[in-house]
Amino acid sequence: xxxSDFSLDAVSVLLVWTAIAIYALAFIAYAVDxxxxxxxxxxxxxxxxxxAARARELVGAAASGAVGxxxxxxxxxxxxxxxxxxxAAAIDLEARxxxxxxxxxxRIGTSLTVLGFLFHVAADITRxxxxxxxxxxxxxxxxxxxxxxxxxxxxxxxxxxxxRFLGTFITGLVTVLLGATAIWFYTIVVPLSDPLKSVxxxxxxxxxxxxxxLFALAFALSVLQLLQARRERLAIAADAxxxxxxxxxxSVVAETPANPVRTGPRFLRTLPSADALESLAYRFAxxxxxxxxxxxxAGAIWANDAWNRYWGFDTKEVWTFVIWVLYAGYIHARATRxxxxxxxxxxxxxxFSAVMFNFTIVNMFFKGxxxxxxxx
Amino acid sequence: xxxxxxxxxxxxxxxxxxxxxxxxxxGLVGWLRWGWRQLTSMRTALVLLLLLAIxxxxxxxxxxxxxxxxxxxxxxxxxxxxxxxxxxLQLFDVYSSAWFSAIYILLFISLIGCVIPRTTHHxxxxxxxxxxxxxxxxxxxxxxxxxxxxxxxxxxxxxxSRAVDLAQAQLRKAGYRVxxxxxxxxxxxxxxxxxxxxxxxxxxxxxxxxxGALVGVLIAVGVGGGLTxxxxxxxxxxxxxVNSLGLGYTSFNPGRFVDTESLSPYSLTxxxxxxxxxxxxxxxxxxxxxxxxxLTTRQPGQDAKQQTVRVNHPVDMAGDRVYLMGNGYAxxxxxxxxxxxxxxxxxxxxxxxxxxxTSLGVVKVPDGLAQQVGLVGFFYPTAATLHSGAFTSAYPxxxxxxxxxxxxxxxxxxxxxxxxxxYALDTSGMTQLTGRSIGVDSLKLEPGxxxxxxxxxxxxxxxxxxxxxxxxxxxxxxxxxxxRDVGAPFVLLFAVIALLGxxxxxxxxxxxxxxxxxxxxxxxxxxxxxxxARGEDPALGVAVADLQRTHGQALDAEGWPTGASAGASxxASAGASxxxxDPTASAPVRATDDTHTPA
Ligand code: HEM
Numbered sequence: 010x011x012x013s014d015f016s017l018d019a020v021s022v023l024l025v026w027t028a029i030a031i032y033a034l035a036f037i038a039y040a041v042d043x044x045x046x047x048x049x050x051x052x053x054x055x056x057x058x059x060x061a062a063r064a065r066e067l068v069g070a071a072a073s074g075a076v077g078x079x080x081x082x083x084x085x086x087x088x089x090x091x092x093x094x095x096x097a098a099a100i101d102l103e104a105r106x107x108x109x110x111x112x113x114x115x116r117i118g119t120s121l122t123v124l125g126f127l128f129h130v131a132a133d134i135t136r137x138x139x140x141x142x143x144x145x146x147x148x149x150x151x152x153x154x155x156x157x158x159x160x161x162x163x164x165x166x167x168x169x170x171x172x173r174f175l176g177t178f179i180t181g182l183v184t185v186l187l188g189a190t191a192i193w194f195y196t197i198v199v200p201l202s203d204p205l206k207s208v209x210x211x212x213x214x215x216x217x218x219x220x221x222x223l224f225a226l227a228f229a230l231s232v233l234q235l236l237q238a239r240r241e242r243l244a245i246a247a248d249a250x251x252x253x254x255x256x257x258x259x260s261v262v263a264e265t266p267a268n269p270v271r272t273g274p275r276f277l278r279t280l281p282s283a284d285a286l287e288s289l290a291y292r293f294a295x296x297x298x299x300x301x302x303x304x305x306x307a308g309a310i311w312a313n314d315a316w317n318r319y320w321g322f323d324t325k326e327v328w329t330f331v332i333w334v335l336y337a338g339y340i341h342a343r344a345t346r347x348x349x350x351x352x353x354x355x356x357x358x359x360x361f362s363a364v365m366f367n368f369t370i371v372n373m374f375f376k377g378x379x380x381x382x383x384x385x
Numbered sequence: 386x387x388x389x390x391x392x393x394x395x396x397x398x399x400x401x402x403x404x405x406x407x408x409x410x411x412g413l414v415g416w417l418r419w420g421w422r423q424l425t426s427m428r429t430a431l432v433l434l435l436l437l438a439i440x441x442x443x444x445x446x447x448x449x450x451x452x453x454x455x456x457x458x459x460x461x462x463x464x465x466x467x468x469x470x471x472x473x474l475q476l477f478d479v480y481s482s483a484w485f486s487a488i489y490i491l492l493f494i495s496l497i498g499c500v501i502p503r504t505t506h507h508x509x510x511x512x513x514x515x516x517x518x519x520x521x522x523x524x525x526x527x528x529x530x531x532x533x534x535x536x537x538x539x540x541x542x543x544x545x546s547r548a549v550d551l552a553q554a555q556l557r558k559a560g561y562r563v564x565x566x567x568x569x570x571x572x573x574x575x576x577x578x579x580x581x582x583x584x585x586x587x588x589x590x591x592x593x594x595x596x597g598a599l600v601g602v603l604i605a606v607g608v609g610g611g612l613t614x615x616x617x618x619x620x621x622x623x624x625x626x627v628n629s630l631g632l633g634y635t636s637f638n639p640g641r642f643v644d645t646e647s648l649s650p651y652s653l654t655x656x657x658x659x660x661x662x663x664x665x666x667x668x669x670x671x672x673x674x675x676x677x678x679x680l681t682t683r684q685p686g687q688d689a690k691q692q693t694v695r696v697n698h699p700v701d702m703a704g705d706r707v708y709l710m711g712n713g714y715a716x717x718x719x720x721x722x723x724x725x726x727x728x729x730x731x732x733x734x735x736x737x738x739x740x741x742x743t744s745l746g747v748v749k750v751p752d753g754l755a756q757q758v759g760l761v762g763f764f765y766p767t768a769a770t771l772h773s774g775a776f777t778s779a780y781p782x783x784x785x786x787x788x789x790x791x792x793x794x795x796x797x798x799x800x801x802x803x804x805x806x807x808y809a810l811d812t813s814g815m816t817q818l819t820g821r822s823i824g825v826d827s828l829k830l831e832p833g834x835x836x837x838x839x840x841x842x843x844x845x846x847x848x849x850x851x852x853x854x855x856x857x858x859x860x861x862x863x864x865x866x867x868x869r870d871v872g873a874p875f876v877l878l879f880a881v882i883a884l885l886g887x888x889x890x891x892x893x894x895x896x897x898x899x900x901x902x903x904x905x906x907x908x909x910x911x912x913x914x915x916x917x918a919r920g921e922d923p924a925l926g927v928a929v930a931d932l933q934r935t936h937g938q939a940l941d942a943e944g945w946p947t948g949a950s951a952g953a954s955x956x957a958s959a960g961a962s963x964x965x966x967d968p969t970a971s972a973p974v975r976a977t978d979d980t981h982t983p984a
Binding site for chain 1: 434674
């Protein structure tokens, strides 16, 4: 092969596409897992129910009181079934990797995600070497590195929490973003423009990507929190209806129907309670918020060197500020009576939507000083 | 207990707070107090935060006067009907608009009103003792207990006290503030030894520091803005700039409190300007970079210095920062009358129009020729011909420099003293003599060439800069921005303080732990361990379990019989523990607000 035909950047592109393909497969595996894990969970159900009953016994009265005191004993009501499932899932969530449920398809999904990640890292590094600098200096490269960090954070968090139920979301998001990146954002390697020659490029952009990855996890958990809260509400409503019916025909011995309650996607059975999901989402969101605050300050320091002022409400600055304020609002909402729970979850969702908007639409279509997308 | 002094004081609608029903008492004071409580509530802060986020968005969609004045002008031209409406709504000045200001001012009033009472409360809390040990620890979220046999020959009551001493020492070492609450035996109750421990005051301190530092940021921005000035200047190679309002600046925007008479009198001379271009045939061909303005700087009482201004690397001059903002070519143009006398000679700054430095410049010759003459010139550093016959520049460096000139005669419109943009020619009162648009070839000059102006007006020369010792055939110029911002370091300082405060506020767990030892009456001591989170504390269960474990080990080391060797007859299997915070069981515990109250 003549030397001129071979370029490291071409290798990088090939690696990117390989990673995309593997992530797509991982997505499929995780999706199959979600579809099947509720059946598996049913098989474990008896065991789980016993576990949970034991857990509740131990926890005793302390566990009641939340969610309007809706927790009832194992009396066969829809709510108590939901609670039992949630309690079992809460234990699974914190299980050490060796002690986790053997969801085969989730395992395949995670293995594929790790493999895709290795290709992804290789793609990023070869691009960096080809460019002779950090590979996050234009839209194509930010997206390449940013999506890599999303996967990295997900994989690191997996060591601590069994969040494989977020696998479809993470691999789906990354497949779509990386695919769009490879198709629409690809730009050849050109030298850096002068304003980008700064250590702040290395710090500011990297930390922003890290924050984005944490916000993504918080977002996904907040969405699940909403679904789970809905499921809890529906179960309570179903019980109320059942109780009314029982009252109506008091003479007849009422049977609680085995499985009549429709409460949303079945995989929710394998997830912890909305409360548990919320406090996990909050943990990721506050870490993301720290990094985002740092990004904001680092950006201002850089702007003070490059553009003669630390803050000028340039479009990108505006959006960084808006996102920061939205998450400050989210954190406040969590501490405000009447806002904890569903309402604050919506703020987390809106916050991450703003992050994605900032990254895509603002970079591509809004006019401003941050003209570093490298796109025309 | 939620109102005990060592608890942080929170607005009454805080999720962890106690709901107070706030009925305004009739009368002005009552209403004012009620209004103030509303303004300083969590809900108001939240709503104002969300409003602030929403209100900031329009400024990223509509061009802003401060960030993009040309965009505003453009908008006016494109949307003549919409423009006055938006302007009326201050949408071109969102961030200084009345409505945006109202939101953040209210937010900060709310913040100050919220933070001050909390700060005074926290100061007292910092000196308060950890709260009394609740009577029934087992009611708390995280609780474990162990029954230990007392070492042979020891009094159970004394042993219980010593066990708590050990726990107290351990807790103090782990950074807890500790307080003993021992109660002697009474007729109905055995003696109780207990230690109450609290840590994480830094969480509330961090929260207050964070909110306080935000006020600091706002004040530094506000006051700093009044003391800030920004000016623009242009210097051609070989020329100098003097930092004085009348002399050097092409534009100058002082803040309200700036004394424009007492600018520091330094000067800058542009010795040369460096730039590198990506060579033809390489990726990014023609891309310019490594801009460097090499200056000789002089300050009164100091030796002249050679300094270089680059992008991202401004130069400090007596507290001002000098930034490199742009650059271009400044061809030297000489106009002579028919007699050969020089009537105009200047380095004319041409404004770049594209990345290959096709540049546009204007010359006005009001006096010395038969008529007033205006010249509109295009400069091509590397001239190339398009299919249409028009010129363009193919590369930004001086490979094939060419100047074309369109000549206008008539009224320049500058006699009445109205200020005119030096970079634009108002041709409304003038007649065009050369140019493609009227079918007459523009004048074309290479460096060193002289050609005749039409109608025998005289001659024009494009001087070759190398003839007078220059490095290149055409001079370059730089545009510099000179900025003074005394507030900026304070803004940074407060921002960093805020960040550190936030770190503590979000990640320092605030919790209470209690260890209580009660003789069981049969040669053993029941030891209880309990924890209570104040705010978000995912690791509380682990902390209680750890405390129990390390305390158990300490007792072992002190010679307390271990579980295996204890042959006690006590009902409780000595040394064993019922771990309520067994990690597998702790997960479903939900945060509850009403379990803290000691019975
Ligand atoms: C510029 C406006 C504000 C911003 C950006 C802001 C931001 C934040 C952030 C990021 C936190 C989380 C960190 C921590 O717990 O310390 C927080 C917490 C808190 N803020 Fe604010 N805040 C603002 C205004 C206010 C106001 C006006 C109040 C009073 C009503 C307030 C009361 C609180 C309280 C009580 C907490 C603790 C919440 C908890 O218990 O978790 N904040 N704020």
